[in-house]
Amino acid sequence: MIRIQGITVYFNKCVILIIFFHYNSVFKIMNVIDEFLNQIICGDSLDLMKKLPDNSVNLVVTSPPYFNCRSYGNETIGREQDPLDYVKNLLEYTNEIKRILSKQGSFYLNIGDVYFGTKGFIRNKGRFARKTDRHYKEHKITKPNGVYLQYKQLLMLPERVAIGMQEQGWILRNKIIWEKPNPVPSYSPDRRYPVYEHIFHFVKSRRYFFNLDIAKQYNHHRDVIRCGIEPFGNHQATFPEKLIEPLILSTSNENDIVLDPFSGSGTTASVALKNKRNYIGFEINEDYCRSAIDRLEKISLEKSNNPSKQISLTNNPISNKIEQPVLFIFEENPITYDNHL
Numbered sequence: 642m643i644r645i646q647g648i649t650v651y652f653n654k655c656v657i658l659i660i661f662f663h664y665n666s667v668f669k670i671m672n673v674i675d676e677f678l679n680q681i682i683c684g685d686s687l688d689l690m691k692k693l694p695d696n697s698v699n700l701v702v703t704s705p706p707y708f709n710c711r712s713y714g715n716e717t718i719g720r721e722q723d724p725l726d727y728v729k730n731l732l733e734y735t736n737e738i739k740r741i742l743s744k745q746g747s748f749y750l751n752i753g754d755v756y757f758g759t760k761g762f763i764r765n766k767g768r769f770a771r772k773t774d775r776h777y778k779e780h781k782i783t784k785p786n787g788v789y790l791q792y793k794q795l796l797m798l799p800e801r802v803a804i805g806m807q808e809q810g811w812i813l814r815n816k817i818i819w820e821k822p823n824p825v826p827s828y829s830p831d832r833r834y835p836v837y838e839h840i841f842h843f844v845k846s847r848r849y850f851f852n853l854d855i856a857k858q859y860n861h862h863r864d865v866i867r868c869g870i871e872p873f874g875n876h877q878a879t880f881p882e883k884l885i886e887p888l889i890l891s892t893s894n895e896n897d898i899v900l901d902p903f904s905g906s907g908t909t910a911s912v913a914l915k916n917k918r919n920y921i922g923f924e925i926n927e928d929y930c931r932s933a934i935d936r937l938e939k940i941s942l943e944k945s946n947n948p949s950k951q952i953s954l955t956n957n958p959i960s961n962k963i964e965q966p967v968l969f970i971f972e973e974n975p976i977t978y979d980n981h982l
């Protein structure tokens with residue numbers, strides 16, 4: 642009896658301690674993450690993600706720069722000489738995403754492939770690059786090695802990144818094919834036209850949040866999704882909103898935190914805001930940050946002019962600020978301004 646009581650007392654203390662530590666750590670997460678909530682922050686997302694606590698965001702939806710594809714001006718990734726260095730660099734970001742993603746969270750990674758040796762995809766404000774362009778000349782690609790690196794080789798970069806992520810401990814749930822009825826033309830007389838990109842759905846644990854019924858409502862329950870590309874403003878590689886909205890709705894709940902570490906024109910943040918999620922956007926190019934903030938301000942304004950649509954975050958345990966997106970430049974990594982292509 643005493644023994645049983647002893648065990649009971651011991652057990653209760655444990656429970657109290659667990660609750661204490663749990664609340665303490667939840668409280669810490671709330672304080673830190675509050676600084677970042679509903680902001681577009683200008684800086685290198687690898688540095689910025691290091692500021693976020695473990696398991697603190699519910700969903701990550703992103704599309705990093707593709708290898709040797711476009712020039713955004715001051716990107717830290719995509720301009721490597723060797724495609725395998727690109728994979729290695731990108732895996733540093735996915736590792737950090739794994740740390741900050743909650744255990745029930747999901748990570749959608751949209752990534753496209755390229756052929757070795759091509760520079761024809763690099764574009765300047767919507768046109769194909771010319772050999773006289775500064776970025777075209779500056780970007781040297783490693784020499785062919787007769788095996789993996791051969792001209793005309795499709796590099797399988799999405800697969801290489803995905804395999805690297807599996808080795809980091811990620812669980813791959815779907816390899817979604819995003820088929821584009823209106824792709825950027827990539828013509829060659831001796832192969833078929835590429836018309837799709839990958840969207841990998843990764844999770845951290847076997848028990849994660851996913852609502853198949855919502856996915857079905859949007860015809861997103863199959864692993865091939867057809868959706869046209871939609872440039873936004875001055876950004877040429879934006880997500881179509883209707884591509885990512887079903888991803889956000891089926892893998893997050895209202896008031897969850899949705900992060901895009903390569904946020905560009907802020908499409909992920911905009912869709913999150915429209916759907917009563919909190920957003921965090923990291924973007925290295927200040928022009929894109931500004932246009933994302935304008936975009937978010939317009940959405941907030943529209944919602945406040947139409948109270949039936951207005952976002953209410955009063956039940957949000959983490960934050961109740963969402964209305965005023967501001968440009969915040971991450972000081973530790975001062976950005977250099979450049980005429981981005």
Ligand SMILES: C[S@@+](CC[C@H](N)C(=O)[O-])C[C@H]1O[C@@H](n2cnc3c(N)ncnc32)[C@H](O)[C@@H]1O
Pocket residue numbers: 684685686687703704705706707713715716717718876878879880881902903904905906907908909923924925926929
């Ligand atoms: C493919 S675009 C993303 C577009 C975005 N999905 C949208 O809908 O607008 C990739 C973006 O990553 C940004 N970027 C590149 N390196 C970065 C870094 N280290 N940290 C944050 N953003 C970066 C580029 O400036 C570019 O805007």
